[in-house]
Amino acid sequence: xxxxxxxxxxxxxxxxxxxxxxxxWAVVSYGFAILLRPMLSGIAVGGTDLGFWFAQQxxxxxxxxxxxxxxxxxxKMDRDFxxxxx
Amino acid sequence: xxxxxxxxxxxxxxFALYFGIAIWARAGSTSEFYxxxxxxxxxxxxxxxxxxxMSAASFISMAGLIAFVGYSNSTFLMGWTGGxxxxxxxxxxxxxxxxxxxxxxxxxxxxxxxxxxxxxxVCLIIxxxxxxxxxxxxxxxxxxxxxxxxxxxxLYIAAAVVLVYAVLGGMKGITYTQVAQYVVLILAYTxxxxxxxxxxxxxxxxxxxxxxxxxxxxxxxxxxxxVTLDGLLTDLGFSEYTTGSSPWLMALFTLSLxxxxxxxxxxxxxxxxxxxVADARWSAGWALVFIxxxxxxxxxxxxxxxLNIMTTMWPNGVEGEAVAVDDLPDWFETWAVTGLLGVEDxxxxxxxxxxxxxSEAMTALAAERGWEGNELTTFNRDILVLANPEIANLPxxxxxxxxxxxxxxxxxxxAGLLLAISSAISHDLIKSVFNPSISxxxxxxxxxxxxxxxxxxxxxxxxxxxxxxxxxxxxxxxLAAASLFPTLxxxxxxxxxxxxxxxxxxxxGLISTCLYLFLYLGWFFIxxxxxxxxxxYLFGIPPxxxxxxxALLNFIVAxxxxxxxxxxxxxxxxxxxxxRIPRGAGAATGH
Numbered sequence: 286x287x288x289x290x291x292x293x294x295x296x297x298x299x300x301x302x303x304x305x306x307x308x309x310w311a312v313v314s315y316g317f318a319i320l321l322r323p324m325l326s327g328i329a330v331g332g333t334d335l336g337f338w339f340a341q342q343x344x345x346x347x348x349x350x351x352x353x354x355x356x357x358x359x360x361k362m363d364r365d366f367x368x369x370x371x
Numbered sequence: 372x373x374x375x376x377x378x379x380x381x382x383x384x385x386f387a388l389y390f391g392i393a394i395w396a397r398a399g400s401t402s403e404f405y406x407x408x409x410x411x412x413x414x415x416x417x418x419x420x421x422x423x424x425m426s427a428a429s430f431i432s433m434a435g436l437i438a439f440v441g442y443s444n445s446t447f448l449m450g451w452t453g454g455x456x457x458x459x460x461x462x463x464x465x466x467x468x469x470x471x472x473x474x475x476x477x478x479x480x481x482x483x484x485x486x487x488x489x490x491x492x493v494c495l496i497i498x499x500x501x502x503x504x505x506x507x508x509x510x511x512x513x514x515x516x517x518x519x520x521x522x523x524x525x526l527y528i529a530a531a532v533v534l535v536y537a538v539l540g541g542m543k544g545i546t547y548t549q550v551a552q553y554v555v556l557i558l559a560y561t562x563x564x565x566x567x568x569x570x571x572x573x574x575x576x577x578x579x580x581x582x583x584x585x586x587x588x589x590x591x592x593x594x595x596x597x598v599t600l601d602g603l604l605t606d607l608g609f610s611e612y613t614t615g616s617s618p619w620l621m622a623l624f625t626l627s628l629x630x631x632x633x634x635x636x637x638x639x640x641x642x643x644x645x646x647x648v649a650d651a652r653w654s655a656g657w658a659l660v661f662i663x664x665x666x667x668x669x670x671x672x673x674x675x676x677x678l679n680i681m682t683t684m685w686p687n688g689v690e691g692e693a694v695a696v697d698d699l700p701d702w703f704e705t706w707a708v709t710g711l712l713g714v715e716d717x718x719x720x721x722x723x724x725x726x727x728x729x730s731e732a733m734t735a736l737a738a739e740r741g742w743e744g745n746e747l748t749t750f751n752r753d754i755l756v757l758a759n760p761e762i763a764n765l766p767x768x769x770x771x772x773x774x775x776x777x778x779x780x781x782x783x784x785x786a787g788l789l790l791a792i793s794s795a796i797s798h799d800l801i802k803s804v805f806n807p808s809i810s811x812x813x814x815x816x817x818x819x820x821x822x823x824x825x826x827x828x829x830x831x832x833x834x835x836x837x838x839x840x841x842x843x844x845x846x847x848x849x850l851a852a853a854s855l856f857p858t859l860x861x862x863x864x865x866x867x868x869x870x871x872x873x874x875x876x877x878x879x880g881l882i883s884t885c886l887y888l889f890l891y892l893g894w895f896f897i898x899x900x901x902x903x904x905x906x907x908y909l910f911g912i913p914p915x916x917x918x919x920x921x922a923l924l925n926f927i928v929a930x931x932x933x934x935x936x937x938x939x940x941x942x943x944x945x946x947x948x949x950x951r952i953p954r955g956a957g958a959a960t961g962h
Contacts, residue, residue, distance in 0.1 A: 292948065292951070292952055295952060296951050296952075299951075303460045303461070306460060307456070307457075307460065310453065310456045314449045314453055314625060315622045315625065315626070318445065318449060319618045319621050319622045319625070320618050320622060322618070330582055331581070331582025331583060331595050331596075331597065332582065332584075332594070332595025332596065332597035332598040332599075332601075332613075333582075333595075333597045333598075333613040334613075337442055337445075337597075337613050338582065340442060340445035340448070341437075341442075341445050341448055341581070341670040342578050342581075342582075342667055342670070344448075344449045344452070344453065345448065345452045345659075345663050345666055345667055346667075348452055348453055348455065348456050348659060348663075349656065349659050349660060351456055352455065352456060352459045352460075352652075352655055352656040353653075353656045355459060355652065356649075356652035356653050356655070356656055359464070359649075359652055360649045360652065360653075363648075363649065363953050363954075367954075368952040368953055368954045369649070369953055369954065370647045370648060370649065370953050370956050371954070
C-alpha cells in the first residue's frame with residue numbers, strides 16, 4: 286500500500302470540495318429562497334423579488350451548475366491523484 | 372376526428388414503441404436484468420433517470436400543487452431537485468464503484484451482516500410499495516380520463532404493459548423504454564406551456580415568461596404577469612401568490628424531500644448502469660438537466676393556467692360582470708363532463724362568480740353585488756395541466772400527447788419501482804440469504820418471477836388502495852430519508868461505522884418515523900385511530916416534515932452504538948477505502 290498517503294489526500298480534497306458545494310447548495314435553497322428571503326426583498330425581479338425567483342427557478346439552476354462543476358473537478362482530481370479508472 | 376379516437380391512436384403508438392424496445396432489449400443475464408449490463412451512456416441514463424423519477428404526480432399534479440398555493444409550495448420544486456446534489460456528491464459515484472446490483476446488497480456487504488441486509492430490504496420494500504400504489508392508480512386514472520375506459524380496466528392495461536417490458540427486459544428494457552417515455556412526456560408538457568407563455572407574455576421560454584410583462588392585448592398588458600396574478604387573487608379574496616408563511620417549516624419540508632429523494636432505492640440503482648464512476652457523476656448532472664426541463668416549466672404552467680382560468684371567469688376584470696353561463700369556452704364543458712370542473716349558478720343571474728367565499732373581506736362585497744357564494748364549485752388542481760392544450764387552442768394531437776405523456780410518466784416510475792422491489796427479493800433475499808448456491812439462470816428466473824409477483828401485488832393495491840393512499844408520499848419520503856440515506860452515507864463516509872451501529876440506526880429511523888406518522892395520522896393510517904391531534908405536534912412539526920428528524924435519530928443512534936461496540940474488521944475498512952477511490956471500478960463489476 287505505497288500509495289496510501291495519496292488516497293488520504295485525495296479523500297480530504299474530495300471532502301473539501303463536497304463541503305464547499307453543499308454550503309452553496311444550502312445557501313441558495315434554504316437561504317436565499319426561504320429564510321433569507323426578507324433580506325433580499327428589496328431586489329425586484331419580474332414583478333416579485335429575488336427570493337421568489339430563487340425558490341421557483343434559481344435554486345434549480347444553481348443545483349445544475351453545482352453537479353456539473355463537481356463532476357468536472359472530481360474527474361480532473363481523479364487523474365491528478367492517479368486514482369482514475371483506466 | 373374524434374378526440375378519443377385520436378388519443379387511442381397516439382397512446383397505442385407509444386405502447387407499440389415500448390414493446391418494440393422491450394423485444395430489442397431482452398435481458399440475457401442477471402447483470403443485464405439488474406444493471407442493464409453496465410453499458411448505458413451517462414446522458415441516456417440521465418434521461419432514463421428523469422423518467423424514472425418524474426411520476427404521474429410530477430406530470431399531472433405538481434403545477435396545480437404550486438398554482439393553488441403559490442410561493443409556499445416552491446418546497447416541492449427545490450426538494451425534488453436538490454436531492455440530486457446530495458445523490459451526486461454523497462452516494463452515486465461510490466455505490467457505482469462498489470459495483471454490485473442493489474441497495475440492500477451494499478448495506479449487507481458493507482456492514483457484514485445479513486440482519487442489516489434484511490432490515491434494508493424491509494425498508495426498501497415499504498418505501499417502494501407505498502410509492503408504487505400511487506403510480507398504478509395514477510395510470511388507471513390517466514387511462515380513464517383520456518380513453519374513456521373504466522379506471523380499473525385502465526389499471527389492468529397499465530399493469531399488462533409494464534409486465535411485458537419489465538419482465539422481458541429487466542433494467543435493460545426498462546432503461547430504454549424510460550428514454551422513450553421521457554421524450555413523450557417532456558414534449559407533452561412543454562409544447563402547450565411554450566404556446567401559453569407566448570400568448571400571455573410573448574416569451575417562448577415559460578420559466579422566463581413567468582417573470583415577464585403581460586403582452587399587448589391581454590388583460591393587464593404591460594404589467595408583470597405575477598403582479599397581475601397577485602392583483603386578481605387578492606381582489607377575489609384569495610391569498611397573494613408570491614407570499615408565504617412559516618419559513619422554518621418550509622425549510623424543514625424541503626430538507627425532508629431532498630434527503631428522501633437521495634435515499635430512494637429505485638433512483639439510486641439507476642446509477643449502477645453506467646460503465647464508470649466518472650460517468651455516474653456526469654449522469655447525475657444529466658438527470659437533473661432533464662428533470663429541470665420539466666421542473667423549471669412547472670411553476671410557469673401553474674401560474675399561467677391559474678391566470679387563464681381567472682380571466683376566463685372574469686373576462687371584464689373583477690370590477691365588471693362575471694362570465695355568462697352561455698359564454699363559457701368549449702374546453703370548460705369538456706372537462707365539466709369529467710367532474711374536474713363544476714359550476715352552479717347559485718344566485719340565478721346567468722353568470723358564474725368565482726371568488727373565495729371563505730374570506731371575510733369578500734362577504735360585504737358579495738352582499739353588495741348580489742353573489743350567493745362561489746359558483747365555480749369544482750376546480751380540481753390537475754385541470755391546470757390536463758386542460759392546458761385546450762386553453763391554448765392547440766390541435767387535437769397535442770391533447771392526445773398529454774394523454775400519452777401522463778401514462779408514460781406513471782408507467783416509467785412504476786417500472787423502476789418494480790425493478791427495485793423484485794431485485795431486492797431475488798438478489799438480496801433469495802440469492803444472498805436463502806439460497807446462495809442458486810445458478811445464474813435460476814436467479815434470472817427468480818428475478819422475473821419476483822417481478823411478476825411485485826406487479827400482481829402492486830395491481831391489487833392499486834385496485835384496493837389502502838386508506839392511506841393519500842399519505843403514501845409522506846411515508847415513502849420520510850422513510851427513505853430516515854432509514855436508507857443515513858445508513859448508505861455512513862457506510863461510505865465513516866470507516867468506524869460497524870454493523871450494530873448501522874442496524875440500530877436504521878431501526879431507530881424506521882421506527883421513529885412510522886411511530887410519528889401513526890400517532891398523528893392513525894395506526895396504519897386508519898382514520899380515527901390517531902392518538903394525537905394536529906394541534907399537538909411535537910415542536911409544531913407535522914408528520915410530513917419528520918424525515919430529517921428521523922434521519923438525525925438514525926445518525927445519533929448509529930454513532931453511539933457503533934462507538935460502544937467493536938470497530939469493523941480490517942477487510943471492511945479496506946472495502947470502504949476502495950469504495951472511495953474510482954480506480955478499479957471496471958474489475959469490480961458483477962461477482
